[in-house]
Amino acid sequence: MASVDSPKMDFTKFHNTIDGKLTTTPTTRHGINPANKEALAEVPVSTQAEVDSAVAAARVAFKKWSKTTFDERSKALHAFADGLNNYKEEFAHLLVTEQGKPLFQAKGEIDMAVNFLKELSSLELPEEVLEDTEERKILGRYLPLGVVGGIVPWNYPVLLACGKIASSIYTGNTVIIKPSPFTPYCSLKLGELGLQYFPPGVFQVLSGGDDLGPMMTIHPGLDKISFTGSSETGKKVMESCSKTLKRVTLELGGNDAAIVCEDVDIEAIIPKVALVSFFCSSQICMMIKRLYVHEKIYDQFRDALVKHTEALKSGEGHTPDVFFGPIQNNMQYEKVKSLMEAINKEGVKPALGGKVEESKGYFITPTIIDNPPETSRIVTEEPFGPVLPLLKWSDEDDVIARANDTKMGLGASVWSKDLVRAERMARQLEAGGIWINSHFDVSPRVPVGGHKWSGIGSEFGVNGLKGYCNLQSLWLWKK
CATH class of the missing domain: 3.40.605.10 (Aldehyde Dehydrogenase; Chain A, domain 1)
Structure with missing residues (x-):
């Protein structure tokens, strides 16, 4: 004592x-x-x-x-x-x-x-x-x-x-x-x-x-x-x-998938999805890393997420109202830069950001990628930086297979008003932690562990x- x-x-x-x-x-x-x-x-x-x-x-x-x-x-x-x-x-x-x-x-x-x-x-x-x-x-x-x-x-x-x-x-x-x-x-x-x-x-x-x-x-x-x-x-x-x-x-590490169904209240969940995709400049293993959005609401969801994200302030952590801080170190900064360069080489279209702007710190412009191929690096690799791919889906079995098609298995989530459907989908996801209408909830009383790699x-x-x-x-x- x-x-x-x-x-x-x-x-x-x-x-x-x-x-x-x-x-x-x-x-x-x-x-x-x-x-x-x-x-x-x-x-x-x-x-x-x-x-x-x-x-x-x-x-x-x-x-x-x-x-x-x-x-x-x-x-x-x-x-x-x-x-x-x-x-x-x-x-x-x-x-x-x-x-x-x-x-x-x-x-x-x-x-x-x-x-x-x-x-x-x-x-x-x-x-x-x-x-x-x-x-x-x-x-x-x-x-x-x-x-x-x-x-x-x-x-x-x-x-x-x-x-x-x-x-x-x-x-x-x-x-x-x-x-x-x-x-x-x-x-x-x-x-x-x-x-x-x-x-x-x-x-x-x-x-x-x-x-x-x-x-x-x-x-x-x-x-x-x-x-x-x-x-x-x-x-x-x-x-x-x-x-x-x-x-x-x-x-x-993780490459967490989130599946957004067509029945969600877009305006209600956008702030939540942005938070659990970009918190700590996405430098958390259990952040959303792949965001699958149903094709019926894809365009509306993308535009709303872009609008919300671009309004979030970047800067030094003591500056009032800052949400995005820098990448923590030069090694990780160079990895994220390499990923951004690959995005440009692959011809993948950013809906927001997509460029690394020069600054006195390790800052990465928040980036949202518009429906890239499933084989692109931004989908297959964990960015560990504020770069998020949005992908379209239409078939339930197909999107579950795509979400599971990774060596990683840390977390995943399903977003839907239909809780029976959401649970049915969630039970098929291969990860240590699964959430419905949330992501990255943690408790000292609940084990955290990963499947696969x-x-x-x-x-x-x-x-x-x-x-x-x-x-x-x-x-x-x-x-």
Whole structure:
């Protein structure tokens, strides 16, 4: 529990958190503000020595932490959540600066992180009675794995870190968080904040370059890796973890389809569809990436969506009323630019945007593509930027087959006033999360996991917590 006289955190200096101490490294690096490409503060560049120290501290801490109760761990996580909420403004402004998202979206992420910390650590994971007869009683127990490595992406660095922190710590594990090199700042501050609420070694954060992740996935002292990121990197994570038979949870990319039926109230759903297509400049794995609109309403829907989208303001995240921030980093910016160039080469027609305008930051003009071929890159690839293809459909079986014709399977949705029809269609979609008349609704009590190339296992909910545990069958004989 934090002391009332705990010193106020300084949000201009950043350190690793190892064994209950703030540490730095001889070599440092810095992130980039994506809105203006200006250098941010220096952060540590962890080496094998820092990884070994953190793992050693985590293994020592695990011996005691694993023996605490769910109630004790829940109280610590709730206190940590309250501490994060006390620094909500500082974290939100730092998040805008390092990630680029508008301030209202950054504040929303902090609120979600606080909620997930509390809700995940309020779930029950009791022993299960598998059999109870006159002769014996068999219990199923969920025991902590050991040391968890949490590898966090750059799009939602606070929420996704806190999800891994809560799931690890609440189930009795210790955890080492590795933020993306593009967004290390908020995660490092989470580590510093955690010093007030957890024993040394229970929760640590290491900043580093591209080589830090492989150091963790191959390390024999880690028992699980929870990774959120691209499918291609996820394959490498899984391959590396196989060397030591680590447990893995992979929450990977998506190419979510949304099917809009001809009976919808266009004016009513356009703001909702735009929000779940372009939020965070579409840099969310579960955003709508392919929008199938019935041919009877296609033209009217397209024009309404274009009108709504072009009225949304782009700019630096602290600017009032901004909805579109920049692409977070140069690597992703170049990928989206390449996709835009392919659109032009393929002769695909944009209904909005379609050009990359020069700016001092990594800004992409919101783009809506008018009924491209199903084989075009904008349909087959995940843009991870504000570029959305609209496609016509007329036959129900055909559009379901088209929606499922992808290696990805993270989310999908159906939009219709006819809820019986919508459910019939939704039940045929191949993805881990399916919504009717919404998209990207999430809850700490509901598992999130992908089918096909979109992931292995799940995060959140009781099922997600079980992924941080070993299942043990305990046979108790009565005679």
